[in-house]
Amino acid sequence: MGNPTARVFATQRNEAIYLQQNTAVGEDTKLTLGVREHRVTTTARDVVNPAAYASGSKTSTPRAWDIALRQNLTRTTAVYGRVGQSFRIATVDEVYNQFGGPSFDAIVTLLEPQTSREHEIGLVYRVSDLRVRASAFLIDLKNEIYFFAPTFSNINLPPTRRKGLSSMLLCAPARACPSLPMHRRRRPAFAKEISAGSTFRGKRFHSFHETPRTPVSPGRCSKERV
DSSP, X not given: OOOSOOXXXXXXXEEEEEEEEEEEOSSSEEEEEXXXXXXXXXXXXXXXXOXXXXXXXXXEOOEXXXXXXXXXXXXXXXXXXXXXXXXXXXXXXXXXXXXXXXXXOOEEOOOOOEEEEEEEEEEEEEETTEEEEEEEEEEEEESOEEEEGGGTEEEEOOOEEEEEEEEEEEEOSOTTOTTSOOEEEEEOEEEEEEETTSTTTTOEEEEOOOOOOBOSSGGGOOSOOO
């Protein structure tokens, strides 16, 4: 029962094309539109385990898009709103479990991409080396990638919703030290997660509102939602 030895060969190939348009509508208004088409193929195989469930290959074609509007109120203050869709693809580590099989052996579970429909409104204040941002968010997720401790494996959750508040403070140590890293302080957002028809329904938790994802533009890819 089980096999303490594992030799895993895995690949993940990503191809994508994206378009993004930034438009100035007058001096104080900026409109951003974007879309990204993505194709990913993940293949994993444990050469020590001949069972069919210890290998697999999957191709997915998730899509991301974004619509954002920013309006300057004064020279230091702006409001913004955005709606969009992003996605997250399971890494090779997340689809392989050395002891998750029916005989406590290796198993490959190829997950669906996690997709997120996001709505956000916020206020930005910026002066000198100080920047403050506060926002309210609503996120509807499908196939959220989640580590399920009882089976020591990753699974796709049923549809979930997260909503709450997020804030960020960003400031430079001093004008005279531009090479030093920026200091960032963030207040955890209180969020509520709702998962209809499952044991995860109605969970409440504290979160930094961090959802690893792939947005429209590669330059915006981040684990932080700020």
